[in-house]
Amino acid sequence: MSEDGYTMSENDQLLRQWAREVVDKYHETVQQDPYRLHYHLMPPVGLLNDPNGLIQFKGVYHVFYQWNPFETAHGAKFWGHYTSKDLLHWQEEPIALAPSEWYDKNGCYSGSAIEWEGKMYLFYTGNVKQADGERETYQCLAVSEDGIHFEKVGPVLQLPKGYTAHFRDPKVWRQGDRWFMVLGAQTVKEQGAIALFHSKDLYEWEEAGTIAGSGLNGLDDFGYMWECPDLIHLDGQDILLVSPQGLEARGHDYQNLFQSGYFAGEFDERELVYEHGPFTELDRGFDFYAPQTFMDDTGRTILYGWMGMTDEAEQHQPTISHRWVHALTMPRELHFENGCLYQSPLDEMKGLRENKLQAELVLDGAGQFPPLIGGKSIELMIELLELQGGKFTITLRNSAELIYDANKSEVILKRRNVKTGALESRTCVISSLSRIHVFLDHSSLEVFLNGGEKVFTARYFPKPDDESIAFSGEAVVRVEKWDLQGFVVD
Numbered sequence: 001m002s003e004d005g006y007t008m009s010e011n012d013q014l015l016r017q018w019a020r021e022v023v024d025k026y027h028e029t030v031q032q033d034p035y036r037l038h039y040h041l042m043p044p045v046g047l048l049n050d051p052n053g054l055i056q057f058k059g060v061y062h063v064f065y066q067w068n069p070f071e072t073a074h075g076a077k078f079w080g081h082y083t084s085k086d087l088l089h090w091q092e093e094p095i096a097l098a099p100s101e102w103y104d105k106n107g108c109y110s111g112s113a114i115e116w117e118g119k120m121y122l123f124y125t126g127n128v129k130q131a132d133g134e135r136e137t138y139q140c141l142a143v144s145e146d147g148i149h150f151e152k153v154g155p156v157l158q159l160p161k162g163y164t165a166h167f168r169d170p171k172v173w174r175q176g177d178r179w180f181m182v183l184g185a186q187t188v189k190e191q192g193a194i195a196l197f198h199s200k201d202l203y204e205w206e207e208a209g210t211i212a213g214s215g216l217n218g219l220d221d222f223g224y225m226w227e228c229p230d231l232i233h234l235d236g237q238d239i240l241l242v243s244p245q246g247l248e249a250r251g252h253d254y255q256n257l258f259q260s261g262y263f264a265g266e267f268d269e270r271e272l273v274y275e276h277g278p279f280t281e282l283d284r285g286f287d288f289y290a291p292q293t294f295m296d297d298t299g300r301t302i303l304y305g306w307m308g309m310t311d312e313a314e315q316h317q318p319t320i321s322h323r324w325v326h327a328l329t330m331p332r333e334l335h336f337e338n339g340c341l342y343q344s345p346l347d348e349m350k351g352l353r354e355n356k357l358q359a360e361l362v363l364d365g366a367g368q369f370p371p372l373i374g375g376k377s378i379e380l381m382i383e384l385l386e387l388q389g390g391k392f393t394i395t396l397r398n399s400a401e402l403i404y405d406a407n408k409s410e411v412i413l414k415r416r417n418v419k420t421g422a423l424e425s426r427t428c429v430i431s432s433l434s435r436i437h438v439f440l441d442h443s444s445l446e447v448f449l450n451g452g453e454k455v456f457t458a459r460y461f462p463k464p465d466d467e468s469i470a471f472s473g474e475a476v477v478r479v480e481k482w483d484l485q486g487f488v489v490d
Contacts, residue, residue: 007151012100019069019078019095022046026323033322034464035443038377038486039352040307041065041082042327044092047072050169050228050290051304051328052079053096053113056297057120057147060085063304064096064122065328066110072325074310077107079124082489083147087331087348089488093148097124103138103155104128110169110228110290111139114179114202120144121202123181125168126155135165139183141202157197157205163187167195169228171292172202175269181205184227184242187213192226192244196272211274212240212263222279223247228260228290231267231274234301235336238267240276243290252410252427253281257311260289262341282341284428285413285447285456293334303343305329307444307457316419318461319443329457330439330446342452345439353379353482360385360478367395367472373481374467380438381480392473396440399462402447404433411449413456428454441484 026045030036042048046069053064060083067080079097084090097108104126111124121143128136139157142150159167166186173180181197193213197205214222223244230241240263247254260283265276282291283305291305308314308326319325332343357372373380376397384392390407403412411433414425430449437448447456471477 009100012098015078015098015100016095019098022069029322030324033319033324035319035461036322036324037327037441037444039349039441039484040327040330040444041090041487043067043069043080043324045069045323047074047324048080048326048328049074049077049306049308049310050110051292051306052110052124053122054292054294054302054304055113055115055120056294057113057115059297060147061087061296062113062120062147063328064113072320072323073315075107076105077109077127079108079122081148086351087346088351089490091490096150097122097142097152099127101126101152101154102128104140108140112171112292113294114172114174116174116202118145120147121172122150123156123170123172125170127168137165137167139170139181139205153203156203157181160195160207162210163193163195164190166225171228171230173231178269180231180269182211182229182231182240184225184229185210185213186225190224191215191221192223192246194226194229194240194242194274196274198272208272211272212242212276217263217265217274217276227258228292230291230293232293232301233267234334234341237264237336238274239264239336239341240274241282241291241293244279252429255426256286256289257309258289260291260305264336264339264341280341282343283455283457284411284426285458286415286424286426287459288329288457300346301334302346303329303332303334305457307459313417313419317459318418327444332452332455335452340453343455344448344452345437349379352484352486354485355483357481358479360476361471363392363471363473363475363477365389365472365474367470369468369470370479373479374469375481375483376440376442376464376467377484377486378440379482379484380436380440380469382436382438383478384434384436384475385478386476388474392475392477393471394436394438395468395470395472396438396445396460397462397466397468399466400445400458400460402436402438402456404436406433411454411456413447413458415458415460418461426456426458428456430454439484
């Protein structure tokens with residue numbers, strides 16, 4: 001039993017102790033990295049991936065995340081944990097879940113959080129790999145009175161028939177008089193799917209079948225595995241967020257190793273079916289995966305994503321030499337209008353602003369470096385007032401370019417691949433462009449077009465002392481720029 005009165009196995013205590021020792025050992029190494037971000041949540045050491053258990057509980061925001069404290073590689077994942085009262089000042093909390101028990105010994109994989117009768121419930125996937133290579137998967141529960149210390153209940157859902165052991169990432173919500181759970185899954189035919197369950201008490205779950213996947217709702221073969229599902233109701237519309245694996249690139253679409261996107265549709269809680277339309281990617285950049293949402297006390301639907309990707313370049317990121325890798329995105333508020341899911345920065349982010357500058361620029365085609373517009377941790381709001389010649393380009397710290405080609409109705413983001421050094425690009429189609437909202441943070445960029453109609457997210461690694469921002473094209477633009485303070489993390 002821990003000093004807080006929560007039951008904890010000896011193995012659990014040892015894992016937590018070892019993790020804390022690693023954090024303390026490499027603290028200075030991590031903090032000295034010039035690519036360390038200032039207003040994004042990152043691991044204190046090691047590797048971070050999926051956001052988990054997003055919730056506002058008793059007035060406090062909780063962000064959990066997949067974490068390997070021991071290596072900058074994927075392994076037996078813990079749940080790391082940050083809290084905040086205002087989304088600007090953050091507290092690093094004790095490890096929420098450690099892979100300590102027979103049912104989660106190879107990883108406390110992704111999941112979600114709910115509040116019920118004054119307690120926080122964490123649902124997660126226990127990953128088990130046997131000596132013969134066989135994988136087992138268990139959907140598990142942990143409960144907390146204070147949102148900080150958790151008592152593991154253990155498995156509440158075993159693997160049902162018809163699926164492989166790639167069955168994970170429970171997202172739980174209440175609707176009507178029942179609890180519902182969606183899980184990312186792979187069928188025995190090795191096709192991606194979403195499985196639905198329901199419960200009266202959070203402990204006993206009844207299977208309701210597959211509600212989305214290959215062969216359903218007009219889809220052909222659509223990937224070999226679907227991860228991190230999230231079924232939400234937003235602005236009168238049901239939306240299934242999901243991260244399919246195994247989609248082949250098609251034109252400008254599906255260019256990353258894995259994708260994240262959504263199906264707009266209608267969930268029938270009586271018939272337990274989900275009818276939906278086509279798949280739309282959530283982010284057009286290089287580094288965005290496994291998003292999760294929650295609703296806060298004001299009624300906002302807020303999304304965090306993993307600002308990373310498990311591609312062949314992952315282990316070539318320069319932050320690894322400083323013993324850490326990856327981060328979460330900025331928190332984004334979601335809205336659904338005109339058949340499109342919009343993402344926009346939270347209003348709280350304005351609390352980081354200082355040193356506002358405004359300028360109206362008349363560009364003559366050649367690159368211009370407006371004085372005082374540059375920086376490493378900045379926010380830019382750019383309005384395109386006039387555009388001649390059809391092309392406008394923003395060059396960011398000589399390491400990334402954002403290009404608007406009005407003649408092709410395209411926006412292109414370019415950067416250099418950290419493994420090969422080759423120039424690579426991502427492109428989205430947009431009917432017109434009037435506003436470009438850019439957030440730079442030392443080694444990340446997030447771009448919101450037309451109020452969040454399209455979004456690009458990427459890591460990039462400019463020379464640490466390069467703060468230059470350049471504009472080119474024949475255009476008239478209005479620019480607002482702010483320096484952004486960093487988060488306070490205790």
